Amino acid sequence: MSEGTCIQSQTVPISVRHVSKAFRGAAIGTEVVALDDVSLDIAPHSFVSFLGPSGCGKTTLLRIIAGIEKPSAGEIICKGQRLASTNTSVAYVPQGKGLFPWLTLRQNVEFPLKLRRFPAAVVAEKVRSWIDKVGLSGFEDLYPWQLSGGMEKRGALARALVADLGIVLMDEPFGPLDAQTRLILQNDLLRLWAEQRSVIVFVTHDLVEAVALSDVIIVMSRRPGRIKTIIEVPIPRPRDVFEIFKAPGFAEVYDQVRETMHDELISAV
């Protein structure tokens, strides 16, 4: 890689350029437009959320950035390179089950490192330290079914962060968890992110979650999926997710986001 692209990759880790996506509809010959000409640049070290009601194309956009869905038009530039197939320069935390069920927690966290041929000693050390950081020491040899939902998600976080790729894509990662566990995991995520400062692209339909975690919220509208507004969240860090309602600036941003989403939520029903 040349010096030039390195510098560019420093400035814009992910650039979405005029991306559209149409799916074949249920009836023959019809099309559902999930995304319509979406463009945005994501700044280095920033925590960005895609917020919108279900059906707004936020997950589709994330999957296009991950390269597991192809755009109908437009392109993704990731770390200075045009994305042609699966994006192997990011980590991805999926919506559903986070870990491979046939591997133990330790084997799951090792998996991306072994694929990238890290030396065994490095693998062992990184895995030990990340399992420790997400608070799962002592559970290394358990299989995912033996872990609680929250523990499995922590394992998925460790697996995403362990390779230290600089970009983490998360698709409603805390969706299926109970409210209490969600708060704890959101707090943990912010703590871990403060250490590593990767770019995080976070898909959610939860307004409070988006405000509590993000630097920038990209509010999306329903069919066809478009960017409606981009809202900066000026709440200072470090943030305490449990007390986020009392944080300076929270009320203003919350109202701003809520108002933008108001018509969306009404038209959604």
Add this chain to the structure above:
Amino acid sequence: MGAYMRASAVFGSAKRIGGILLPGILLLVAWEVAGRYVLDTEILGEPSNILATLVKQAGGTKIWYHLWVTASEVLIGYFIGVATGFAIGYAVGVSETFGRIVEPYVLLINAIPKVAVAPLFIVFFGIGLASKVAIIVSMVFFLMFYAVYVGLRTIDAEFLYQARIMGISRTGEIFKIVLPAILPNILVGLKTSAASAIIGAIIGEIVASRAGLGFYILEASGSFNVDAIWVGVIFLMLLLFVMTSIIGVLEWRFLRWLPRKHLG
């Protein structure tokens, strides 16, 4: 404490094995008792006589020779059937075009009752080993085919996507994601195939043969030796027990990751 735990663990597993054996023993006792009063033991046999015949036969070489003949038919047929079923099932499950063309044929051929065409196999392949192997393959193939095919069709594509984002290679995809994901299906295929392979061998031997446990049972029923029929059946069960035990070890070793859940 440690000794107590060990002792109670031993006691616990003894209790479990006892719990499994108890209904069988009760059934045999009931059979024996009923044989004294109500059952016609000329037709059904009775456990004490069967046991005596079993001991006598097991002491000789004849039954072991028949077991050897059947076991070799079963093992050869089983491995060929399992291997081809796996290979074709995998190809059909992975490739959509190939699947669309081949799957209807597999479905059609599977609909042929194997018992009905068993005599054809004897005509084609002769009275010896080959015809029995062919019958077994014709049964085992489909079980393994559908086990693998269904496994591949129901695999969660998200696992593949995740692994691809982590930079997995094409061969890595097969060995680290696809095969582990369908392993439960593969083991179900292996297990059901074991019983079918034995049934296939016996069908073939009963249609036409000069040796094997099916031949032994047929001969015994020809001379109306009920106890000997049962002895033949017991040796068949022994064969199946050995095969399923080996598969059980594979399950214990490779499927520890499956949730241990029971309905109800």
